[in-house]
Amino acid sequence: MIRLEKRPQPSRAFSLATPVLAVLATMFFGGLLFAALGKDPFIAIKTIFWDPLFGEFAFFYRPQLLIKGAPLVLIAIGLSLGFKAGIWNIGAEGQYIMGALFGAGMGLAFYPAEGFYIFPLMVLAGAFGGWIWAMIPALLKVRFGTNEILVSLMLVYVAEQFLASMSLGLLKNPEGFGFPGSRNLQQYAPAHNADLIAGTGMHWGVVAAMIAVIFAYVLLTKHRLGFAIRVTGEAPRAARFSGVNPTRLVLFCLGTSGLLAGLAGMFEISGPAGQVTIDFNVGYGFTAIIVAFLGRLHPIGILLAGLLMALTYIGGDIAQSKLGLPAAAIQVFQGMLLFFLLALDVLTNYRLRMGRTEVA
C-alpha cells in the first residue's frame, strides 16, 4: 500500500524536476495519442519539438518562437502574481482582446497622420484597456466580495462580442469593400509594431516581456509587495497579522495582470496580427494559465515555459501541414501538460511511503 506523508518543507529538487517530468510524460502520452490518430509518434514529437529549432526551415521558424512566446510570457507573468496570492484572474483572454481594441482604436484614430507619438500612445491605450477590463472583477471583489474567477471569465465572452461588434462596425476599414476587419496596421508605419531587427521576430512585445520578467523577479524577491503576495498565498492568516492589506493586493494583482495582458494584445494587433478581425485572438490568454503553472509561478520559469509552449504552437502548425495532425490534437497535448504537472506536483509536498499503515 502506498501512502502519502506530508513533507515538513516542500522539496526543492522535486519543485524543479516536476516540470521536466511533466514534459516527458506529456511527450510519452502525447506520442500514444498521435499513434492512436494514425501518425508515427516519433516523427510527430520530432516535428513538434525539434524541427522548429534545428530542422531544415528553422531559420523561418525561430523568429516565430519570439513572436508566439512574447504574449504568452507577458500574460503569464501577470497571472502568476495573482495565482501566487490566491487571486485567480482567468479572464486574461478578455483583457488581451480589450488591450488590442484600445490600442488599435488609438492608432486608427490618428490615421493617416504621421508622428513619433502615435505608437507610444497606442501602448498606453492598450495597457489601459487591459487594466480597466481587469479592474471590473477587481473592484467587484473588493467592494462586494464577488468571485473574481467567474466575473473575469464572463467578461471574456463579453469582450469577444465587443470585438465582433468593433470589427464589423466602428473599426471596420472604410476602404475595405465591405469586408469585416479594420485597416491593416502593418501598412500604417507610425502604428506598426515592426521587428526591431528585421527578420528576427524581435518586436516591442518581446522587449516588454523581458522587462516584465525582470520586474516580476525583483518584485517577488526584493520588494515588500512581493513578500505580501507570497505570504498571502502560503498563509493568509499570517498575512493579515503581518499587516498585508488584502484590498490593495487584489487591486494590484488583478490590475497588473490585466495591464500586461492588454499590452500583449496591443503588441499582437499592431504587429504580427496587424488587423482587428473577429477571430484574431487565438487563446493566448488561456494557454498562459498553463505557462504560469508550468513555470512554477516563477518569472524565470515562466520565461522558459513560455518558449516551450510557443514551440508546441509552432511545431503543432508544422505537424498540421506536414503530417496532417489535427490542430485540436495540439490543444489536447497542451492540456495534458497541465494535468501531468498538477499530478506530479504531489511529490513536491508529499513523500511516497511504501508498506502497510499501522493501526493506531
Place this chain on the structure above:
Amino acid sequence: MDLSAINPILFVAGFLVAATPLIFAALGELVVEKSGTLNLGVEGMMITGAICGFATAVETGSPLLGFAAAAVGGALLSLLFAFLTQIALANQVASGLALTLFGLGLSALLGQSYVGIKPPRLPDINFGPLADIPVIGPILFTHDIILYLGVALVAGVWATLKFTRAGLILRAVGESHDAAHALGYKVVRIRTLAIMFGGACAGLGGAYISLIRVPQWTEGMTAGVGWIALALVVFASWKPWRLLLGAYLFGGITQLQLNLQGAGVAIPVEYLAMSPYLITIIVLVILSRDKSAAPACLGRTFHASS
C-alpha cells in the same frame, strides 16, 4: 422592430428547453460543491458530453444511447479531476481549469468528422389529450423525456440531500471533512462519487445542447454555459429549487435575447448576445454578500494525516 413576432407560447416553451442544459450542469455541480469540492471543469465536461452524446447518437441512431454515452463521457473526464484533487491533492482551482482546457481540446479532436451532420431527433413524449389544452399544453406537454428528467432530478437531489442518510453524510463531508473522517466516513470515496455524479450531469447537459437545443456539432459550442452553471450554484445558495428557478431565469434571458435578435430590435446583435454574461455578473454581485450558505470545506484539500 416587430415585437408581436414573438409568440409568447413558443417563447415559454423555448426557454424551458434553453434552461435544461443549465439545470443538469448546475445540479451536478451543486452536489459536487455540497461534498466540499469546487470543480471548475464544468465547461470541459459539458463539451465532452456534448460530443460523446452527438457521436454516439449519430453512429447508433439512438438519441437516448447518445445521452447515456454523454453521461459516461462526462463522468470519465471528471475522474481525471477526482484523481488530481483527491489522490494527488492538487489545487482544485488549477485542476478544474486544466479539465476545462483539456475537455475543449479533446472534444474538438473527437468532433472533427461530425461537423455539419444532423443528429437523429429525440421524439417528444406523447401526452395525448394533455397537449391539446390551450396555452398550458404546448408549453408543458410538448417536450422530450430528458427535459422532464432534468426537473425530476432536481426533486431527487433535493429529497436525497434533505431526507436521506446518504445526503446527510454528503453534507457532513462538505461541512467538515475532518469530523466526517473521524466518524469513519471515507471522505475521498464520497467526494469521488460526488465528482462523478457532477461529471455525468454536466455531460447530459452538454448533450442536450448538441442533440436537442441546437442540434448540431460545432467546436466550443457550449460557449460558457458551464461557467454560467457555476455562477448559478452561487445564485441558488446551494439549494436545488432555487437552482431550478435560476436556470429558468437564465433560460428566459437567453431565449428573449435570441427572440429579440430575430425580431430585429434596434440593438446590435453583439450587444444582445453579451446580455446573459452581463446579467450573470450582476446577479453574482447582488448575491455574493451572503457567503454563509456555502459548504464550509468548499475548495479545501483533504489529507487524512493533517
